Amino acid sequence: MSSDPSVTDARTVAENFHSKDLAFGRTVVPVANRNKAPKKGKFNFEYAEHCFIGDAITLTLANGQKVAASDHKFQLKDQLMLTYGQINxxxxxxxxxxDPISDGKxxxxxxxxxxxxxxxxADGGSRQPKEAMDILHVLQAEVNAVNTALATHQDPSVVYSKLPDMSLTLEGITFGRRDIPGYLGLAQxxxxxxxxxxxxxxxxxxxxxxxMxxxxxLEGAxxxxxxxxHFLEDSFSAGHLRTPRRILHRNKNVAADVCAKYMHDEDNAIGISVKNSxxxxxxxxxxxxxxxxxDEDNKKRCVHSVQASADEIYxxxxxxQAPSPVDYQAWAHAPTLESALAHQTLATLFTFNVERRNEISKRQLWNFxxxxxFxxxxxxxxxxxxxNxxxxxxxxxxxxPWSSVTVTTPRLSHVRVYYQSPDGGIIESEHMDGLWGGGPSKSAIFKAVLFTPLAAINFNDGKETRVYYLDEQYFLQEYCYSADKGHWFLGELGNMQIQAATNxxxxAFQYGDDQGGVHIRVYCQELASNTIKEFCNDGYWFRGTILPVALxxxxxxxxxxxxxGLQMRLYYQDDDLSIKEHCLDERGWFPGKLNFGKAPGCAPISALGYCTSDGGAKLHVYWRNLENEIVGMENAGxxxxxxxxxxxxxxxxxxxxxQWSNGEFLRLYHQTADNSVLEICNNGDSWFGGAIVGDPH
Incomplete structure (x- = not known):
């Protein structure tokens, strides 16, 4: 490779990269603790408690007793007591x-x-035990978030992408040590x-x-x-197997370390094929x-490998007697380096010959x-x-992935669908005159916190649109379009400073009155409260009714x-995972009579309510079940x-x-596995596949 140009000074790097670009993350991920019996919690179904990998094994003590690693603490110096997994x-x-260990002669x-x-x-001096416990406190917050996500059937990779970057926090805890690097120093x-x-x-x-x-x-050993x-477990992480980390490092050139981080992240996310011995x-x-x-199979193999390592100590x-290193049992479970470095679908970003993939965007092309x-x-x-x-x-x-999707139907066959791009932008796709327009190829309307919930309404025959979302500080916000103004603008809801729960x-809905007034209602859960809160606009924003406590x-x-008279219906999930209905009529709010049964925790719910052409009323409630099907119920009396x-x-x-035309036309919109939003249609008889949202054809 060529030497970097002279602009690779510290200032140039600082202008382009942040601490998260240098921190490789913690490869010690939470796994199901096989020593802990599944338990029933408030979510009313069994789930395994997750912990550090090292705490998922069993240790045999000097007296022959077998104990869960998570239940046994080792006494280090300065009152520092840690489990196997915590040390790990x-x-x-x-x-x-x-001085890296592998640099030894x-x-x-x-x-x-x-x-x-x-x-x-183990002999950390005056820093301990506080420093180690402060670090573990930060790491445990991640483990707790994962446990909560799994308990509510959320995908863990989504949870991790939502967690704030803690690199600076961890660097702050470890900064200023005498004679040893801090967190970011070790990463380099x-x-x-x-x-x-x-x-x-x-x-x-x-x-x-x-x-030892x-x-x-035995305890010290x-x-x-x-x-x-810890170094054994790294061999079960894709980004640690074929990244030429030693080569991708230059003194006083942080950009080399950043390059290694990009290959590390790419391999971890996309995955590689391996074999063991x-x-x-x-x-x-x-x-x-x-x-x-x-990755479930890989995690199990990793735990078996760590168990074999501990068994060899006992x-x-x-x-x-000491076994020969060639006979260490842990490596029998681990992937071989030869298999990781073999030709496979994902072309390596960098090679051990100091080559770079010719076009970084062509991840399957082995040209260098x-x-x-750097x-x-x-x-x-x-x-x-x-x-991203x-x-x-x-x-x-x-x-x-797992974007929230919301929709408005201003007029017959006129549909606007809103969803989110990976950079946080909110995208609008519009169907009008038989064609879809907008979509990911167009600019985002505005940006929101990643994985924001979305709700949308329209009124005045579609001339006015409102989209409700969370900003990057998780404040409830409103973004507005007015045909009279001809552009989008930030609404006044944010002035209420409603700090919403992050999950x-x-x-939202709107209704009119006989005098031409517009009334808007928005519902969410606030921070540190599971109570459903109502926010109202009858000309200005104010707090409305406090509604039931939900999951x-x-x-x-x-x-x-x-x-x-005016009817309102609110559908939500209770702590016992049942879907509940809350109703409003001239008597005020009251619990509905129907219990829809149970669904996976935090399963998406959508509802329709309208007057039929014969003067009646009809309700539809849809949700996603355990089989990952959208199911629904109807009420026409x-x-x-x-x-x-x-x-x-x-x-x-x-x-x-x-829906539109008094329920004559029903539509569902959901994200597909191939990076699009699909329309499902029912024009009176049965459901059938519709268009790809945003596709002009």
Missing amino acids: GLAGDFYGTH DDLDRSARFVRAYNTL INWDHFGLDARISYNAGHATAIQ AISGD YAMNAFAD RGESWTLYGDKRALDSV KAYQTK KKDWW LTTAIECKTSGLW YPIIIHGVQNIV TSIA SGSSLAAVTYWWN SWGPVNKVVGGLKPGTNFVAA
């Missing part, structure tokens, strides 16, 4: 020295380097966590722990081995995708070039959009119609049976319902 989670990423030197790295945690010299260097580092630590076990100190197991094949992912169902304690620069490549990756969530093998995804849904993050659907609308949805898919 802190190793390497937070504790280490300026021989086994003896590497063992000494490992011991020094281990002692930065972290090749001990990659490829062959990770294997060398694990072997050095495991061999040292085995010798042979000497009779387990604690030391927990530190070593037994010939077993699987696809493994890493980091933010490590809890997705597609065996050495009993037999007083030698003439490239800084320009890092900037190209950053500005390409290809590393979600990272996919085919270019840039136009719609964020809230939003529902945290419950989907909300609301409708209004005139039939024997009484509630009918549950009927399937469409199946085969991707888990976590959101949808919205719409």
Whole structure:
């Protein structure tokens, strides 16, 4: 490769990159704790508690008793007491020295380097135990968020993408240490966590722990081995297997480290195919995708590998014999480096020959070039959009996965659908005169926090549109379009400073009166409250009725119609996962009579309510069931049976319902697995597939 141009000074790098571009993340991801029995919580279904990988194994103590690693703490110095998994989670990423273990000139030197790295945690001096516990507190917040997400059937990769970047917080905890690097400093010299260097580092630590076990100190050996197991676990993360991390580092050139981070993130997100020494094949992912169902097999293999590592410590304690490194049992479960480096669907971004993929956007094309620069490549990756969530093998995804979808129907066959792009932009697709327009190819109307809930209304024959969403500070906001003004603008709802719950849904509707007035109602859950709150605009915004307590993050659907007076219906999910109805008529608000049964936690709900052409009234309620089908019930005087609308949805898919002509035409809109929004139609008889939203054909 060519040397970087002279602009690669610290200021240039600082202008283009942030701490999150340098922090590789924690490869010690939460996994199901097999030592913990599944339990029933408030969500009323069983789920496994998640923890650090090291705490999911079983340890055999000196007296032969077997204990869950999560229930056994090791006494380190300065009153620091940690479990196997906690030591494992802190190793390497937070504790280490300026001298990488794998840089040692021989086994003896590497063992000494490992011991020094281990002692930065185990013999941490005046910093401990506070520093380690502060770090674990930050990490535990991630584990708790994952547990809550899994308990409510949310996809873990979505949860991770919503979590704030904690790199600066972790750097703040570890900054200013004497003689050892902080969090970001360790990240810049972290090749001990990659490829062959990770294997060398694990072997050095495991061999040292085995010798301690042979000497009779089983507790000390387990604690030391927990530190070593971190490097073992790195070999089960796609981004750590074939990234040429040692090569992608230059003193005083942070752009080289940033390049390594981009390859690390790409491999983790898209996944690579591997084999172990037994010939077993699987696809493994890493980091933010490590809890997705597609990586379940890999997580189990990783736990088995860590268990084998700990068992080998106990065996050495009993037999007083050390196995040869070539016989370490942990590696029998791990992917081989040869399989990871083999030709496969995802072309490597960088090679060990210091080559770069010729076109970074063509992720399946194995063409490389030698003439490239670290800084320009890092900037190209950053500005390409290809590393925005979600990272996919085919270019840039136009719609964020699991995007909220909302719709308005101003007139007959006139539809506006709103959804979100991966950069946070809210996109409008419009169907009019038989054609779809707008869509991802057009500019976003405005930006919202990623994965914002959405609700939309229109009035005055579609001349006025309002979209409700959360901004990046999670304040409830309104974005408005007025035909008289001819453009979009921020509404006045934000002036109320309504701090919404980060996982809230939003529902909204409007109705008119005899004097031509417009009345708007918006519903959501506020921060630290599961109560559904109503916000009203009858000419100005004010707080309305406090409604029932719902499941945290419950989907909300609301409708209004005139039939024997003004009618309102609100649908939500209770703590016991049942879908409930709350009603308003001339008597005020009251609980509905229907219990729709139970659905997955935070399942999307949509509803329609309207007067029929014969003077009656009709309600439809739709939700997504455990089989990832959209099902629904109708009420034209009484509630009918549950009927399937469409199946085969991707888990976590959101949808919205719409109607026009007094229910003669029904529509559902949902995101598909292939990066589009699909219309499902019912013109009176049965449901059938409609158009791809935004497709002009």
